[in-house]
Amino acid sequence: MKKIRHSSYWVAIISFLFFYALLDYPTGSALGVAIFFYWLGQFIVSMNDSIPLKALFLMMYALQFLMGPALTYNSFGDFAGIYAMKIDEIEYFSVAISFFLFLQLGFGLFIKNNTLQIDRGKITQWLQQRKKSPYYFIVIGFMAPLLGSLFPSSLNFVFYLFNSFKYIGVFIIISSYDTPKPLTLIMVYGATIISSFFGGLMFHDLLTWLIILGIILAYRYKPRFEIKMIVIVVFAVFASFIQSLKGGLREAAWDNGQEVDLALISETNKSNVEAGGGFFSKVSLGPQIVRINQGWILASTINNVPLNEVHTNGALLSDYLWSAFVPRVFDKEKLNAGDKDIFNKYSGHAIAEGTSMALGLFTDAYVDFGSIGGLVYVFLFGLLYGFIMKQFLVNSKNYPILILFVFLAFIYPIRPDCETQTALGHLIKTCLLLIVVFNSNRKLFKLLPSPL
Numbered sequence: 354m355k356k357i358r359h360s361s362y363w364v365a366i367i368s369f370l371f372f373y374a375l376l377d378y379p380t381g382s383a384l385g386v387a388i389f390f391y392w393l394g395q396f397i398v399s400m401n402d403s404i405p406l407k408a409l410f411l412m413m414y415a416l417q418f419l420m421g422p423a424l425t426y427n428s429f430g431d432f433a434g435i436y437a438m439k440i441d442e443i444e445y446f447s448v449a450i451s452f453f454l455f456l457q458l459g460f461g462l463f464i465k466n467n468t469l470q471i472d473r474g475k476i477t478q479w480l481q482q483r484k485k486s487p488y489y490f491i492v493i494g495f496m497a498p499l500l501g502s503l504f505p506s507s508l509n510f511v512f513y514l515f516n517s518f519k520y521i522g523v524f525i526i527i528s529s530y531d532t533p534k535p536l537t538l539i540m541v542y543g544a545t546i547i548s549s550f551f552g553g554l555m556f557h558d559l560l561t562w563l564i565i566l567g568i569i570l571a572y573r574y575k576p577r578f579e580i581k582m583i584v585i586v587v588f589a590v591f592a593s594f595i596q597s598l599k600g601g602l603r604e605a606a607w608d609n610g611q612e613v614d615l616a617l618i619s620e621t622n623k624s625n626v627e628a629g630g631g632f633f634s635k636v637s638l639g640p641q642i643v644r645i646n647q648g649w650i651l652a653s654t655i656n657n658v659p660l661n662e663v664h665t666n667g668a669l670l671s672d673y674l675w676s677a678f679v680p681r682v683f684d685k686e687k688l689n690a691g692d693k694d695i696f697n698k699y700s701g702h703a704i705a706e707g708t709s710m711a712l713g714l715f716t717d718a719y720v721d722f723g724s725i726g727g728l729v730y731v732f733l734f735g736l737l738y739g740f741i742m743k744q745f746l747v748n749s750k751n752y753p754i755l756i757l758f759v760f761l762a763f764i765y766p767i768r769p770d771c772e773t774q775t776a777l778g779h780l781i782k783t784c785l786l787l788i789v790v791f792n793s794n795r796k797l798f799k800l801l802p803s804p805l
Contacts, residue, residue: 361394378427381446385419388453395466397585400568401575404469406742406759407460409564410767414456417769418449418715421646432639435702436649439656448655448724449648452715455728459735463743470746471572475753477529479800486797487522491541494519507680510782517761520562524757527569542566550618556595557768563588565760596641647769650700651716657701658720669695669721670730670773677778688774711772738766741784752798758787 368390373383392412399405425433426442438445480486494516501512519541527533542562549559567584576584598621658664676688688695696710697703699720704710712720714734718727742759749756765771765779791798 360398361391364394365391372423376427378423379442381442381450382423382427385415385423385446385450388450389415389420391415397578397581399467400571400581402470402572403467404471404568404572404756404759405466406469406568406763406767407464407739408466409568410738410763411453411457411460413767414453414715414769417645417647418651419446419453419648421642422446422449422648422652424642425646425649429639429642432643433646433649434643436643436646438649438652439701440652444655445648445652448719448727449651449715451724451728452718452731455732456714456735459732459737460739462736463739468746469742469756469759471528471756472749472753473528473530473573475750475800476525477531479753480525480529480531482801483797487525488537490518490522490525491537494522494541495544510779511786514761514783514786517764520565521754521757521761523566524569524760525754527573528757538566556599558764560592560595561764561768565764569757593638593641596644647713650696650710650712651719653700653702654712654716654719655724658699659723661701662699662720664723664726665721667721669717673717673774673777676774677781711770711775713769713771714773714776715769717773738763738780741780751800752791753800754798755787755791758783762787 365387369383369387372378372386373380378386389412392408392415396405396408396412399408422438422445425436426438426445430437497512497515497518501509501516504512523538523541526537545559545562549556567588571581598618672688679687693704693709696712699712699716700710714731715727718730718734721727722730741762745756745759745762762780762783766776768776
């Protein structure tokens with residue numbers, strides 16, 4: 354533990370000095386970069402011994418609210434366009450870093466680093482008692498979209514969760530001491546890649562489930578640091594490649610009605626490279642780096658509230674809680690995902706019809722309670738998220754595979770670009786559904802005593 358903690362501190366200190374002294378970044382930006390590298394270090398080093406979900410969560414927030422803005426302010430501002438930072442650097446980082454540290458503090462009261470552990474022995478024992486169960490999960494995952502089309506749209510969320518069961522099936526096999534079958538892994542993730550590129554051109558789920566797969570594989574095989582770094586670099590290039598393609602593919606498919614195939618993907622990539630002067634040129638990478646910056650929304654909102662719109666003093670949070678807990682069948686007028694009216698009102702921007710953007714947790718905290726009250730807001734969210742993560746660990750003593758469902762519950766909350774009502778609603782509804790599923794099938798999910 355001390356080795357992990359100290360290595361992350363050194364990574365943070367070196368990155369701070371590099372950006373502050375050599376690249377001449379101001380203190381706030383350099384500190385934001387250092388915080389990101391600290392949690393990146395925690396994520397990389399600790400994944401061999403635990404599920405680094407807390408580190409992943411905070412790393413993602415640091416990337417999009419601290420690292421992204423630092424790069425936008427100091428190196429890639431020319432590419433910002435509508436994503437420009439509307440307040441000065443000192444004002445922005447005084448709010449963003451404070452919010453981040455209070456979120457981290459709330460998390461830490463329940464979840465320390467290396468808290469979440471997979472008991473591979475118990476999962477293996479559970480699997481030996483139910484050898485075909487992982488494949489049932491995979492079949493349910495593939496059947497869910499087909500069955501979902503036969504039911505009312507109000508049940509879409511339930512079938513979305515069942516669709517994700519196919520990943521849980523794969524994770525059970527990998528987490529046990531049994532020998533994994535590569536064909537099963539290729540089938541599940543191959544289907545996800547195909548549906549992402551040739552289906553709806555929605556890549557967030559693909560990238561997130563790839564990260565989670567990497568976590569599970571690292572926990573099982575415990576690769577050396579150098580191997581993990583190579584994989585992370587390859588993943589970063591792949592994610593950048595997807596980000597560079599996404600806009601062109603959507604324009605061709607959605608606006609021009611072209612069919613997405615390998616030829617269109619190749620043509621779009623070729624056009625991007627030629628226009629940018631090479632995949633790794635500043636012209637090519639600049640727009641992508643700017644897009645990881647969620648801080649522009651927080652900065653725009655600080656610029657707009659309370660100058661043009663007053664703080665809501667909890668009214669926005671009340672709407673989010675109502676949307677999270679009340680099924681739409683009881684209130685058809687509750688908030689929708691991607692509600693552009695809220696975004697436009699508080700950010701001061703006017704996004705077009707059909708475009709979906711979210712204020713996000715930090716911006717919602719500021720809108721509701723300002724820069725001081727917002728600290729309590731994000732602290733309580735960190736507390737809530739940490740508490741729920743801890744419950745997955747505690748209850749996995751009797752239900753060993755439950756710990757693997759923590760990824761399903763947090764797949765939206767770990768995304769800083771996700772609306773608070775969507776993240777909270779997904780988390781609450783997932784937990785409630787899992788309570789129903791596990792309690793109604795205790796003989797299936799509970800670890801049976803070993804025969805004498």
